[in-house]
Amino acid sequence: MATLKQYKKSDGTTAWFYKLYMGKDPITGKERRTTRRGFKTKKEACLDLARLQLEIESKGLNNNSVRTYRELYNLWMSQHTLNIRNTTEQRVRNYFTNQILPSFGNMKLDSITPSICQKILTDWATKYQSFQKIRSYASQVFNYGILLGVIDNNPMERTITPKSISNSTEIKEEVYSKEELHLFFECLHKLKDERALVFFRIASYTGARKGEILGLTWRDIDFDNQTIRFNKTLVELSDGSLCINPTKKDKSKRVISIDNGTSRILKKWKRSVTKKNLSRGIRIDNIDDIPVISTIKGNKKRDFLYKGYPNHVMDKVARKFPDMKIIKVHGFRKTHATLLFEAGAQVKDVQDRLGHSSSKTTMDIYIKVSKNRQNETVELFESYMNG
Incomplete structure (x- = not known):
């Protein structure tokens, strides 16, 4: 018209x-x-x-x-979010908001050349350890533009991936020895923090991830067979809201056995939860749906605890017991794996117990333990020969 x-x-x-x-x-x-x-x-x-x-x-x-990279990104993102989890969407949006769009956002698509991409990529490599992931997402937008017929080629594909400066420094994550773990639990007993004791007992005696433990409900614990089922995880979105997601990979869905001591601690905690609720005039009709590690909100409803809770416990331990060695919360997962290997467990059994999708992750821990054992073996041999 x-x-x-x-x-x-x-x-x-x-x-x-x-x-x-x-x-x-x-x-x-x-x-x-x-x-x-x-x-x-x-x-x-x-x-x-x-x-x-x-x-x-x-x-x-x-x-x-569609003239600018930002306009093309908006189209790509509207399609990409249809097939990904909410936590993945949050992570991808952060890459674009913090790194990619500040570099490419307002550029005209027909003005972006391989040399411009190379300069930006080199800059990312000096600043971000995850620069290769950032490059991959930036490149996906260009590929989408080719699919739509907006551009003819992907300038990011004609770049050379630089070496990451940040990767040159090995990051070592500490774990607790058997003796150090006992000392840590002594600290929790002195703090009289029963909920924290339960959380870190599960973490160090099952190797579960933080989100998996915080996502547990009493329905997941089978006291008759002494098992715990891990099939979901608690996630915290950028707006602060909490939600339960299924585990990211099928390998993470697992039912594992627990020791007698952990079973006793969980039974005691369950009785304590019921008793504390009754003392506050709260009757629990179906405790199976209550989170194992929970809080009571203003409406007296037991709900999932915030993700930062275990970190705050570690901060408290550090303040109250300055001589206590402090590790990251994820370090309790590696502590469990390390102690299993020291006890003589097999690689495949540890991999299944921790829900590792790749045996490489498990093997990295095993190799480290094996090196320590080699030193002990040499010392034993020397002592024997000189005896």
Whole structure:
């Protein structure tokens, strides 16, 4: 649909213009219209209008509506989020918000060259340990542009991946020895923090992840068979809200046996939870649905605890017991694996117990323990030979 009209210019002369409705953009779904002015005669305006209509009919709508990287990213993200978890979406959006869009966002797509991408990629490598993931996501947007016909090639693919400076420094995560773990639990007993004792007992005696433990309900614990089922995890979104997600990988879904001591501690904690609720006038109709590590909100409803809880416990231990060695919460998972190997467990059994999707993760811990054992073996041999 087109409209032709004559209009008066600022200098008093007259000219012609036309408005044309060009249909919906096949990429964005938005309606497109154009207005063209400055034709001296009606005939000139009609000829230009006819030329434009013929071009649209023969070639379809021009994809100029997607001009910048940010516009293309918005289209890509609207499709990408349909197939990913909420936590993955949050992580991907953070990559774009903090690294990718500040570098590429306002650039015109046709102005982004391989040399520009190389300069940006080199800069990322000096700042971010995860720069290769950032590169991958930035590249996916370019590939989507090719799929839509907005661009002809992916300039990020014609770059050389630099070595990461941050990878040159090995990050070592500490674990507790058997003696140090006992000292840690002595600290919790002195703090009289029964809930913290239960959390870290599960962490160090099952090797479960923080989110898996915080996501446990009493339904997941089978006292008759002395097992715990891990099939979900508690996640905290960027807006601070909590939600329960299924475990990310099938290998993480597992039912593992627990020792007698852990079973006794959990039974005692369950009785304590019921008793504390009754003392506050709260009757639990179905305790199976109550989180094992829970809190009581203002409405007296027991709910999942915030993700930072175990970290705050470690901070408290550090303040109250300055001589106590402090490790990361994830270090309790590695502590469990290390102590299992020291006790003589097999690699496959430890992998299944911890829910490692790759045996490499388990083997890395095993190799470290094996090296320590080699030193002990040499010392025993030397002592024997010199005896």
